Amino acid sequence: MSFLELSSPAIYKTLIIAVATACEWGWEEHNGSCYRLQSSTSTWTIHNFECVYEGGALASIKGEEENEFIRRLARGRNAYIGGASFGYNWEWADHSSFYGYSNWADQADSYPPRGRPCISINSYGQWEAHCCANPPRAAICVRRW
Numbered sequence: 001m002s003f004l005e006l007s008s009p010a011i012y013k014t015l016i017i018a019v020a021t022a023c024e025w026g027w028e029e030h031n032g033s034c035y036r037l038q039s040s041t042s043t044w045t046i047h048n049f050e051c052v053y054e055g056g057a058l059a060s061i062k063g064e065e066e067n068e069f070i071r072r073l074a075r076g077r078n079a080y081i082g083g084a085s086f087g088y089n090w091e092w093a094d095h096s097s098f099y100g101y102s103n104w105a106d107q108a109d110s111y112p113p114r115g116r117p118c119i120s121i122n123s124y125g126q127w128e129a130h131c132c133a134n135p136p137r138a139a140i141c142v143r144r145w
C-alpha cells in the first residue's frame, strides 16, 4: 500500500466508522443501536430468550425510519418483533414505552386481540398480531447502548 493510499481521507473515514459502530459480528448498526436477524424460525418466547442472552431483546420500533430499517433487515420474512401483550396493553420486550409510533396492518389489533398476543412485522413493514408460536417465525433482536 502506497503512502498516497494510506493518507487518503477515505481510509480514515472507514476507520472512524468502524470505531463508531461497535456492533458485534452478526449485528447491524442503525442510528446508534445494534440489530440482528434471527433467521431460524422459532417461537416469540424462544427468540426473545436468545436476544436477552445476547444482551438485547426482541426489537422495539420507535418510528417509521427504524421500522423501514427492520423491514429491510428481515429480507422479506415475516419476523417477530418485541411487541407482546400480557393483558389489555401492548408492551415491548425491552420495557420501553409501547405507545407512540405504530404501523398496524389491521388497526383493530392496536387493542391486543384475544389469543394473538405477539407481534410480527410483515414484508410490507406492517405489524400483525399473532399467536406466539404458530407458525414459527424469524425474529429481529435489538441492543441499545
Ligand SMILES: *[C@@H]1O[C@H](CO)[C@@H](O)[C@H](O)[C@H]1NC(C)=O
Residues within 6 Å of the ligand: 031, 032, 063, 065, 066
Ligand atoms: C435515533 O435515535 C434517537 C434516540 O435513540 C431517536 O430520538 C431518534 O428519533 C432516532 N432517529 C431516527 C431517524 O429514527
